[in-house]
């Protein structure tokens with residue numbers, strides 16, 4: 001059956017899904033069902049049918065899907081967009097016999113410790129890592145390995161991830177990570193320095209085909225220490241083709257090691273001493289607009305519609321994913337002091353510019369901005385276009401600096 005006559009379930013309907021849902025509708029003309037736990041999620045308003053179910057709860061989502069099917073609805077494919085819930089997508093595809101990855105592969109893609117164990121067994125290049133069962137034993141565990149990263153085994157958005165250089169800071173770091181882990185589990189890794197990359201593409205018949213690469217910007221690492229906060233990134237990557245090919249190869253091995261033989265693959269990669277090392281991979285499409293704006297503009301690949309077609313059972317020609325480096329895009333964030341927002345200026349002016357792809361604030365006047373401890377606290381975001389990467393970077397830095405978010409003690 002033609003994709004246009006099929007129905008796609010998109011898992012999650014937050015702000016970052018809106019453009020992706022729009023692109024799927026425009027490109028495929030397919031019917032779209034969106035599931036989200038928040039009835040006000042903007043993606044639900046764009047759906048032909050909305051399911052109210054927490055994306056991180058596979059049983060709740062499956063039961064909502066069964067209710068929909070019982071009322072005469074149909075679902076031909078499932079896509080997890082801007083939310084780290086491949087286990088929910090896998091629960092639905094496995095139950096309905098639709099294309100997807102196995103629940104076991106999805107679990108390996110969301111449990112950072114299990115992931116690293118599998119990657120290590122398969123010989124994929126990764127940092128040294130270990131489980132950190134309690135705060136007291138952490139200093140002895142990493143004594144001669146500082147600096148290290150301490151992180152929750154199962155969270156996202158840099159929540160609870162810290163870069164620790166001194167042994168005396170380790171117990172506090174352990175507690176920060178444990179608080180952010182739904183299962184209370186913490187792990188540690190050697191901190192690998194070097195340029196960081198975000199990659200995104202599709203796995204087709206077991207081979208990974210990346211559509212694009214973003215150079216992640218960690219210029220504020222010291223400012224926000226010990227938290228590891230990314231201040232956006234820029235495309236096309238400045239890294240040389242052989243370095244990107246090395247990242248491709250490690251990502252392909254990682255996908256095989258985890259049993260991800262199909263669907264989206266988002267990679268966090270660090271080029272440490274000239275060689276690609278895998279920090280993690282995710283079996284879903286990105287949040288943060290990499291797949292919706294940055295890769296289509298800077299690499300010419302309509303990644304979201306291709307992922308939707310694949311989810312609906314179409315065979316995707318890997319050539320369609322081949323990166324074609326073009327104009328620059330750059331994303332930057334605005335980081336006001338924590339406190340109650342008393343004034344906000346400049347968003348509309350940036351949005352009105354021809355070179356602005358996106359400019360939005362996550363807070364409004366009267367809201368409380370929490371102390372910055374993860375990507376959740378990045379108050380406003382701009383994505384600007386330039387004729388090349390450097391031009392885009394200059395424009396995005398300038399646009400972000402023109403936005404003023406004034407806060408006062410709450």
Ligand SMILES: Nc1ncnc2c1ncn2[C@@H]1O[C@H](COP(=O)(O)OP(=O)(O)O)[C@@H](O)[C@H]1O
Pocket residue numbers: 112127149151155156157158159161189190191192193196228268270279280
């Ligand atoms: N071992 C490491 N070496 C260097 N940087 C790391 C390492 N582990 C994590 N980071 C940095 O911290 C960020 C967040 O860690 P990550 O494991 O990707 O968790 P999350 O699920 O929150 O994205 C990474 O994108 C990377 O910049």
Ligand SMILES: [Mg+2]
Pocket residue numbers: 157268280
């Ligand atoms: Mg990550």
